[in-house]
Amino acid sequence: MARLAVDIGGTFTDAVYLEDETGESRSAKLPTTSENPVEGIQQALDVLGVRPDEITSFIHGNTLVVNVIVERKGARTALVTTAGFRDVLEIARGSRTNIYDFTFKKPEPFVxxxxxxxxxxxxxxxxxxLSALALTDADKLVDYFRFEGVESVAIQFMHSYAEPQHEILFANYLASRLPDIAITTSSELTREWGEYERANTAVLNAYVQPKALFFLEGLETALATRGFQCPVVAVQSNGGHTTTTLAKKHPITLIESGPAAGIGYVKRISEAICESNVIFFDVGGTTAKCAVLENRETPVTTEYRLERSETYPGYPIKIPVVDVVEIGTGGGSIAKIDPYGILNVGPESAGAAPGPACFGKGGTQPTTTDAMLHLGILNPENFAGGQIALDIEKARQSLKRVARELDISLDDVASGIVQIANSNMINALRLVSVRRGHDPRDFVMIATGGAGPMHASVLGSELGVRKIIVPPDPGFASAWGMFTTSPRRDFVRTHLQRLDNTRTEDLDRVFKELQGEAEKHFEEEFQISRDKIVFRRSLDMRYLGQEHVVSVPITLPLGDIKSLENAFNAVHERNYTFTIDDAPSELVNFKLIAEVSATQPELRIRKAGRRSSQTAYKGDRIVNFGMEGIHNTRIFDRHLMPVDLDIAGPAIIEESSATTIVLPHQRLRVDEFLNLHIS
Known part of the structure; x- marks a missing residue:
């Protein structure tokens, strides 16, 4: 029997077939069919030659949710709020990313x-x-929603995190009169406070729900037509997976499913090679993503902001999301000259259609991939395992347009595009590492994605990490990582109270309520009993008067309140290097993570067979490494590289899903799991 994982990216759809008993696998990478992603999935199934009767589980992740939001292609959405709070999205928060930026603009509301x-x-x-719900107010909205062509409604009432009954009553009343309209309540997504954040979360869920529903139902229909009878689950942004039923109701929880799965794969690799501190770095066709795993702990936050940058606050989404920084720079990022004559790369991407100019599908604008091809880094006959033949002349034609406008050579344009892309990425890497108090010298960088290994050697060297590691099949990292996920759901309850007015029985009561919700959820959605669930508990705490909180892990039984206060002080000092003596502390959020403890089938890491450096060596070619100069460079076939191979740069390592660069001053070693170590 076997399992199947599919990662639908902005540019490529990756599918991996894994046989449970033997650990043997097959993979396929095909251009994403953005108009109907299900078509791309079916094409991948055909390439893999999958028999429905042998598949025990089908797990998938996608960029559909984030792309619908970023491209502003969601449903016509309405928001219903408590009287007096109509403008909560417009008011937002008063804080700015840069208080001296006089051109600052708040994010435009989606409604x-x-x-x-x-x-x-x-x-x-x-x-x-305090005031009863006036259901009669809903009657006047029904006709207006119909007249305005509203497709989805978000409901967010004040303090519904504490008591959701009004939201539920209003949603049911509205649904009975508008059965064809999708309805989201903020309390079903989060029970954490913050009226602006909860409103925005509910709105974005409502905004993407109709399109997500179309995709998920289309996928179910396509798989059923093919004869699949296995469970179909979706990866969530918290690193676990959920049922299709819940994914249809809460599609916003899938917003970072790809990176969440990729971090799972990187975590498994780090365990195998005994590395505790890892910087996750993944570059695909559209975006670059990075995160820090300290002591192999997957970072999860409810402070996620979509489209956030150093100058833009972005849109808050109050759900558990892996703490990644994501920027719009990838292999398909378009290079353009702005009105001031400055060359920029991204965030606009050529995607899969038309794709980079070198794809020969009608694209004419230069991209990072076109630049890499011109510089000699990419092999035009080996891209995506040879499925896409790259046209170097079309790439150069696209670069010439920019070269003429800037009055520089093709080499300088191509090298400049790559350097600008690297500059964008190093800023993101510093944001998750140095600017959060981490010393990169204590970390290794694990590079994944189809384009990650091409940029990792330069960025790892500049950042100062101990070494760069490129695992096998880096272009399929997110798909491989999906096999490491299990059913999970995060529960949170805001309950603000001073610690010195709290009894341990009060804490036990709230956690028991959360655990009851978790047990009910797993029984209804997965038919999983309580004895197979692992619970992890924590408290968000702060000093009285502070705005931000720190998370304090706790275990049951709790002990006395003084020990909890000491634990909070220790975490605060570790995070911020100080404590506030004699200052009262307070509880803000109770958090419970519930996930299945069932043993996952082993994700075998493949060891080498009969290989040699002679068979792996493919020849030489001239490669322009930009700031590192132009060099005659050895080219190796990664699939034939033996364990313990040790070579000096410069070198290019080619495989079906990615290309890895080894700079002139670096060395490469192959470990027993076929990971590439660059130092």
């Missing part, structure tokens, strides 16, 4: 003001009803 409505009701922060 225009004429589609934001108020309802009379009020619940306080303790969950007490």
């Amino acid at each position: 225009p003001r004429d589609l934001r409505f108020e309802v009379r009701e009020r619940i306080d922060h303790n969950g007490n009803v």
